[in-house]
Amino acid sequence: MARYRPLRAMLALGALCLVLGVSMGLEGGLNLGLKLSLCPVARAEQPSSVNPTAQSVKEQDLLKELHKVQGRGSIPDTKSYVIQQPAGRDWRQFHEVTLRWIGGIAILGMLALLLVFYLFRGMVRIEAGRSGRTLVRFNGFERFVHWMTAICFITLALTGLNITFGKELLLPYMEPQVFTEWSQWAKYAHNYASFPFTLGVVLIFLLWIAWNFPTPTDMRWLRQGGGIVGHEHPPARRFNAGQKAIYWVVVLVGGTMAASGYILMFPFYETDISQMQTAQMVHAIAGVIFVAIMLAHIYIGTIGMEGAFEAMGSGRVDVNWAREHHSLWLERQIAKGRVEEPPPPEGSPAPAE
Amino acid sequence: MARMKFLCDADRCIECNACVTACKNEHEVPWGINRRRVVTINDGKPGERSVSMACMHCTDAPCAAVCPVSCFYTTADGVVLHSKDLCIGCGYCFYACPFGAPQYPRVGNFGSRGKMDKCTFCAGGPETDLSKAEYEKYGSNRLAEGKLPLCAEMCSTKSLLAGDGEIIAEIFKERVIKRGYSSGAWGWQTAYRETVAT
Numbered sequence: 382m383a384r385y386r387p388l389r390a391m392l393a394l395g396a397l398c399l400v401l402g403v404s405m406g407l408e409g410g411l412n413l414g415l416k417l418s419l420c421p422v423a424r425a426e427q428p429s430s431v432n433p434t435a436q437s438v439k440e441q442d443l444l445k446e447l448h449k450v451q452g453r454g455s456i457p458d459t460k461s462y463v464i465q466q467p468a469g470r471d472w473r474q475f476h477e478v479t480l481r482w483i484g485g486i487a488i489l490g491m492l493a494l495l496l497v498f499y500l501f502r503g504m505v506r507i508e509a510g511r512s513g514r515t516l517v518r519f520n521g522f523e524r525f526v527h528w529m530t531a532i533c534f535i536t537l538a539l540t541g542l543n544i545t546f547g548k549e550l551l552l553p554y555m556e557p558q559v560f561t562e563w564s565q566w567a568k569y570a571h572n573y574a575s576f577p578f579t580l581g582v583v584l585i586f587l588l589w590i591a592w593n594f595p596t597p598t599d600m601r602w603l604r605q606g607g608g609i610v611g612h613e614h615p616p617a618r619r620f621n622a623g624q625k626a627i628y629w630v631v632v633l634v635g636g637t638m639a640a641s642g643y644i645l646m647f648p649f650y651e652t653d654i655s656q657m658q659t660a661q662m663v664h665a666i667a668g669v670i671f672v673a674i675m676l677a678h679i680y681i682g683t684i685g686m687e688g689a690f691e692a693m694g695s696g697r698v699d700v701n702w703a704r705e706h707h708s709l710w711l712e713r714q715i716a717k718g719r720v721e722e723p724p725p726p727e728g729s730p731a732p733a734e
Numbered sequence: 735m736a737r738m739k740f741l742c743d744a745d746r747c748i749e750c751n752a753c754v755t756a757c758k759n760e761h762e763v764p765w766g767i768n769r770r771r772v773v774t775i776n777d778g779k780p781g782e783r784s785v786s787m788a789c790m791h792c793t794d795a796p797c798a799a800v801c802p803v804s805c806f807y808t809t810a811d812g813v814v815l816h817s818k819d820l821c822i823g824c825g826y827c828f829y830a831c832p833f834g835a836p837q838y839p840r841v842g843n844f845g846s847r848g849k850m851d852k853c854t855f856c857a858g859g860p861e862t863d864l865s866k867a868e869y870e871k872y873g874s875n876r877l878a879e880g881k882l883p884l885c886a887e888m889c890s891t892k893s894l895l896a897g898d899g900e901i902i903a904e905i906f907k908e909r910v911i912k913r914g915y916s917s918g919a920w921g922w923q924t925a926y927r928e929t930v931a932t
Contacts, residue, residue: 436781437745440918443775450920452775452785455751456768461834464773464787467924469832473796476826544802544824552804557820561803565822572844646844648825658829 460649472658480545484669491673495680505609505686507702515697516720524696530581536574538672540567575642582635592619593628619710627678634671736898737812738855741906742786744917746893749774749784753885753894760884761873767837769853770885783917786894789835789853790925797827813855818871823847832924856883903930
């Protein structure tokens with residue numbers, strides 16, 4: 382009996398195929414019949430005119446949903462595939478109105494503040510007078526890094542402000558061709574000064590990081606107004622809380638400036654139009670705030686405080702200046718034997734160098 | 735004076751790129767600069783539409799507003815033009831332009847883009863009309879010859895319309911009423927703060 386099983390199975394399969402085939406044929410026939418019978422009905426229900434835009438994209442819908450219109454083009458320039466980005470108008474509003482206000486308030490506000498402060502407080506003197514003894518505050522390399530960064534910063538600041546404020550402040554007073562010539566050079570200067578500036582920020586970060594972590598001394602210094610707002614001389618190590626703040630501004634804001642700046646300098650490498658606009662906005666806002674803060678730094682380093690400039694000038698500061706502003710640092714320097722012996726009494730005080 | 739405008743009827747555009755070719759040839763535009771381009775939206779899907787886009791010569795043009803050296807000017811015909819002698823190639827007009835119209839000979843070489851180039855509505859530049867200097871910097875000045883932009887003239891389906899804004903809006907409106915559908919006057923609301931009521 383077992384021998385006949387394959388035969389039976391084959392027969393059963395054949396029968397199944399037959400049944401399936403017939404049913405499929407029937408189904409097909411039925412479909413065809415249905416289609417034939419339905420066709421006149423469908424034709425009758427069709428509107429008199431076709432509407433090919435029933436499924437089509439509509440400009441207003443795209444703008445509402447995506448805020449831009451983008452498609453596929455046939456040229457290698459992929460950024461040209463965006464055919465409409467009304468956000469450009471928002472960026473214009475930022476650049477022409479918002480940024481001018483932020484920049485104007487930050488920079489003019491800081492200048493006004495410094496002026497009022499200077500008139501009120503004047504130059505912070507070395508209260509004990511100059512001792513005539515000096516000690517090294519910044520070595521040659523530190524001063525080189527500071528001034529390289531500073532010169533680049535001033536170049537970048539002036540050429541950068543020219544892009545935003547030049548046409549209002551300079552263009553009305555010069556020939557358009559002359560202003561273009563200057564702005565063209567300013568643009569190149571801005572681009573190329575960015576490299577030594579960025580190097581400077583990196584070196585500043587590495588050079589002085591060890592002395593710039595916040596400590597409890599900073600809290601006391603801040604509470605006493607740093608000796609510049611008040612008249613006390615709170616103790617400080619090599620850098621006080623104000624200098625630490627400037628350090629971190631240079632490192633963090635300077636870093637932001639460099640990062641956003643290089644995005645602008647290498648446009649559309651990894652960015653699209655809205656990211657370029659964002660990069661510009663970050664660069665511009667950080668830039669004007671950076672300028673405002675650095676004005677305060679320049680003030681305190683020059684006319685704001687007696688004996689401060691020579692720290693970055695000759696690199697040596699007077700012992701009495703150090704005692705009043707960096708007492709804890711001076712103690713350590715004395716302990717390490719890094720303070721000059723007093724000069725002979727009859728000799729005139731040596732110049733700063 | 736007429737207020738010159740472009741209008742691309744996307745329901746007619748067949749993405750033949752004749753406008754692009756006409757423009758490139760008429761003005762001898764260098765390789766890599768595309769004053770006009772055709773972009774297809776929802777390419778390959780039902781309801782895809784192609785739009786030919788160039789400078790729309792906006793009312794209160796954003797490019798002109800943001801230009802740090804004020805090199806843009808608007809002609810009596812409402813055409814937005816610029817001076818390549820004053821342009822410093824900063825790229826700001828591209829960030830502000832809603833239509834991606836400004837083009838630069840070089841992009842990304844430390845941001846030294848070269849002088850910006852864009853659609854002039856076939857109206858040349860600040861140089862003397864039809865002078866050699868004008869042709870070399872901005873291409874031909876068809877408007878000075880009493881002709882309209884070549885891209886629209888060459889459009890095989892008359893999808894791209896160029897000319898007096900009121901007239902082309904009227905043509906577009908009539909078409910839309912007759913055929914009964916429209917995907918919009920692309921860019922008009924953004925460029926001119928008005929659209930064609932259909």
